[in-house]
Amino acid sequence: MVGCGRVGSAVALELDRIGWDVTAVDQNEDALQRLGDRWNGAFVVGHGMDVGVLQKAGIEEADAVVVATNGDNTNLVIGQVAQKQFDIETTIVRVLDPARAKVYSSLGLRTISPTSTAIEFLTDAVRSAGPAEAQS
Amino acid sequence: MYILIAGGGKIGANLTRSVLALGHEVTVIEQRRDRFERLAGEFEHRVQLGDATELFVLDRAGIARPPDLVVAVTGDDEDNIVICQMAREHFGVEKVIARVNDPRNQPLFDLIGISPTISATSIILAMIEHEVPEHGLIHLLQLRKENLEIVEVQLDADSPSVGKPVSRINLPAGARLITVMRDGQAHMAEGETELRAGDQVLAVLEPGKEAELRKVLLSKADR
Numbered sequence: 001m002v003g004c005g006r007v008g009s010a011v012a013l014e015l016d017r018i019g020w021d022v023t024a025v026d027q028n029e030d031a032l033q034r035l036g037d038r039w040n041g042a043f044v045v046g047h048g049m050d051v052g053v054l055q056k057a058g059i060e061e062a063d064a065v066v067v068a069t070n071g072d073n074t075n076l077v078i079g080q081v082a083q084k085q086f087d088i089e090t091t092i093v094r095v096l097d098p099a100r101a102k103v104y105s106s107l108g109l110r111t112i113s114p115t116s117t118a119i120e121f122l123t124d125a126v127r128s129a130g131p132a133e134a135q136s
Numbered sequence: 137m138y139i140l141i142a143g144g145g146k147i148g149a150n151l152t153r154s155v156l157a158l159g160h161e162v163t164v165i166e167q168r169r170d171r172f173e174r175l176a177g178e179f180e181h182r183v184q185l186g187d188a189t190e191l192f193v194l195d196r197a198g199i200a201r202p203p204d205l206v207v208a209v210t211g212d213d214e215d216n217i218v219i220c221q222m223a224r225e226h227f228g229v230e231k232v233i234a235r236v237n238d239p240r241n242q243p244l245f246d247l248i249g250i251s252p253t254i255s256a257t258s259i260i261l262a263m264i265e266h267e268v269p270e271h272g273l274i275h276l277l278q279l280r281k282e283n284l285e286i287v288e289v290q291l292d293a294d295s296p297s298v299g300k301p302v303s304r305i306n307l308p309a310g311a312r313l314i315t316v317m318r319d320g321q322a323h324m325a326e327g328e329t330e331l332r333a334g335d336q337v338l339a340v341l342e343p344g345k346e347a348e349l350r351k352v353l354l355s356k357a358d359r
Contacts, residue, residue, distance in 0.1 A: 049214065049244065073189055073214040080248055099191040100218070103226050 003069030294355030
C-alpha cells in the first residue's frame with residue numbers, strides 16, 4: 001500500500017483485517033498513527049518514487065500493489081514502476097482527475113477515480129430527488 | 137515548428153524567449169499566477185495559466201494539433217514524466233524533451249521511455265568528474281539506447297596494465313579499448329599497442345562494467 005493517508009490507511013487496515021499480509025509505505029512517519037493499535041502489518045517510511053523504498057517494502061514478493069499517495073502524477077509513475085519493473089499484475093492506482101484516469105486506463109494501467117464515482121453518486125442522488133418533469 | 141513548453145520557471149522562460157527568437161511558434165504553460173502574469177507581460181497570448189498535466193489545459197494549448205515538440209521543464213519530475221507520456225502516447229506528439237530535476241529519478245524516465253532527458257545536475261557532475269583526475273575513470277558519453285558508454289581512464293605507473301600490449305590485457309566481457317592518447321596524439325588501441333604510464337585510454341563498455349574495468353586499468357589507490 002503506497003500512500004497511507006485517509007484512503008490508503010483505510011484500505012490497508014481492511015486488507016489486514018481480512019488476512020492479507022500488508023506493508024504500508026508513506027513518506028511521513030506520522031501516517032503510522034492512522035493505522036492504530038489493531039494493525040498487524042509492516043510500515044516503511046520513504047517516498048514511493050524511490051525504488052529502494054519499494055524494495056524495502058517487499059514489492060518483489062507482492063501479489064498486489066495499491067498506489068494512493070496525494071499526488072495523481074506521483075501515483076501514475078509509481079503504478080508504472082510496479083507494473084513495468086516488478087511485473088505486478090494487480091496494480092491499482094488512485095487518480096483523482098477523471099480525465100487523466102481515463103487516459104492512463106487506455107494506456108493499460110488500472111486506475112480508479114473516486115472523483116468519477118462521487119460525480120455519479122451526486123448526480124444520481126439529485127436526479128432521483130428532483131421534480132418529475134426534470135427526470136425525462 | 138510549433139513547440140509547447142510546460143513550465144514557465146527560469147528554464148521555461150528563457151527557453152521560450154530563445155525559440156521565439158529562432159522564429160518558432162510557442163505556447164508556454166505555467167500554473168503559478170505570479171509567474172504567469174510576469175510571463176504574460178513579455179510573451180502575451182503565448183502564455184497559458186494552468187496545470188500542464190490537466191487535459192483541458194493541454195487542449196487549450198493546442199495539444200490536439202499536435203505540436204511538433206513538447207518540452208516538459210517543470211520543477212516536478214513526476215509531472216514532466218506524465219506530460220511527456222500523455223503527449224506522446226495519447227496525443228501522438230512525435231518529439232518530447234524532459235527535464236530531470238533529481239538525477240535519482242532518471243531510471244523512472246528510462247523505465248517509462250521518456251527520452252531525451254536533460255539534467256543540469258548530471259551535466260555539472262560530469263564536468264566535475266572531468267576536472268578531478270584522481271577519480272581515474274571519467275564518463276564521457278552515455279549512449280542510452282545502444283546501452284553503451286564511453287569512458288576515459290588515466291593510467292599511472294601503478295596500473296597493472298602498464299607495460300603490457302592491449303592484446304594481453306584481461307578486459308571484462310562487454311568492454312573494448314578504443315584509443316590511447318599519448319603526448320597529445322591519439323593512437324588506435326591495436327592488439328600490439330603497449331600501454332604506458334600517463335596514457336589516457338578511451339574505452340567503450342556496457343554500463344555496470346566500470347568496476348571491472350577499474351580493476352584492470354587502475355592502480356589500487358584509485359579504485
